[in-house]
Amino acid sequence: MAAADDGDRVRSVERALTLLALIDQHGELGLEELHYLTGLPKPTVSRLLRTLVEQGWLFRGLADRRYRPARTRTPVDARRRYVHGVVERAAPWLIELGERSGCTADLALFDDAGLGIVESYAPAALRPLYPPRLPLVGLRSSLLHSAMGKACLGDLDDAAFAALLARRGVDPAHAGPVREAVRRAGYGARTEGHWEYPMQPPFAIRALALPLRLGAATIGAVALHWPSAQASVDAVAEAHLEALARAVAGLRQALDEQP
Numbered sequence: 001m002a003a004a005d006d007g008d009r010v011r012s013v014e015r016a017l018t019l020l021a022l023i024d025q026h027g028e029l030g031l032e033e034l035h036y037l038t039g040l041p042k043p044t045v046s047r048l049l050r051t052l053v054e055q056g057w058l059f060r061g062l063a064d065r066r067y068r069p070a071r072t073r074t075p076v077d078a079r080r081r082y083v084h085g086v087v088e089r090a091a092p093w094l095i096e097l098g099e100r101s102g103c104t105a106d107l108a109l110f111d112d113a114g115l116g117i118v119e120s121y122a123p124a125a126l127r128p129l130y131p132p133r134l135p136l137v138g139l140r141s142s143l144l145h146s147a148m149g150k151a152c153l154g155d156l157d158d159a160a161f162a163a164l165l166a167r168r169g170v171d172p173a174h175a176g177p178v179r180e181a182v183r184r185a186g187y188g189a190r191t192e193g194h195w196e197y198p199m200q201p202p203f204a205i206r207a208l209a210l211p212l213r214l215g216a217a218t219i220g221a222v223a224l225h226w227p228s229a230q231a232s233v234d235a236v237a238e239a240h241l242e243a244l245a246r247a248v249a250g251l252r253q254a255l256d257e258q259p
Contacts, residue, residue, distance in 0.1 A: 117139050145196060
């Protein structure tokens with residue numbers, strides 16, 4: 001019996017190592033892909049993945065539910081390691097914020113191409129309203145019209161503001177009034193009726209956002225978004241802006257304390 005148990009443990013280790021090798025090779029994979037690539041039963045793959053997540057080897061995205069190496073195991077690519085680290089530290093804050101507010105909680109970070117959504121959590125109450133696998137992660141948010149873009153513009157000092165507009169080719173005559181409106185309101189709000197993303201949800205969306213800093217630098221923003229028929233921006237701000245601010249402050253502290 002002991003020999004059989006030892007054999008089962010060895011097989012489990014070998015299978016887990018196979019999963020890790022495939023995910024390392026591809027960068028990230030979903031359950032269906034790993035089931036197909038390994039030929040293992042889907043319950044077995046799911047069980048092994050759950051163990052690897054619990055033991056800190058893998059992280060599962062909130063929005064796409066795909067598995068990737070945990071930040072402590074992310075390859076040398078500095079940008080990838082940075083994004084994964086922020087996303088993993090943000091995950092518990094996004095979950096709590098989404099469930100508490102009943103809105104979808106989004107995280108966007110700046111990179112060379114602009115402001116990109118890197119994680120999104122839809123609370124249980126909203127998930128049935130969204131199409132399966134709504135591809136929010138990887139989309140680029142407008143600086144002038146998205147809540148997250150506006151929040152960032154409002155947070156930048158004059159030098160950083162001018163540098164960002166120059167890099168992105170944005171007219172200061174358009175961005176200046178947006179920045180001032182954000183500073184008056186205390187948050188960024190999506191422009192009503194504007195939608196810059198290629199995918200189209202089955203309902204109009206409203207959103208509000210606050211900037212996220214790492215040290216003195218504005219690195220992105222955290223937003224709440226919801227079906228516009230459910231509530232006005234003012235109503236959501238009154239009910240949940242404080243919770244959003246707490247989540248941003250908690251994430252900022254976690255980032256400042258990271259090794």
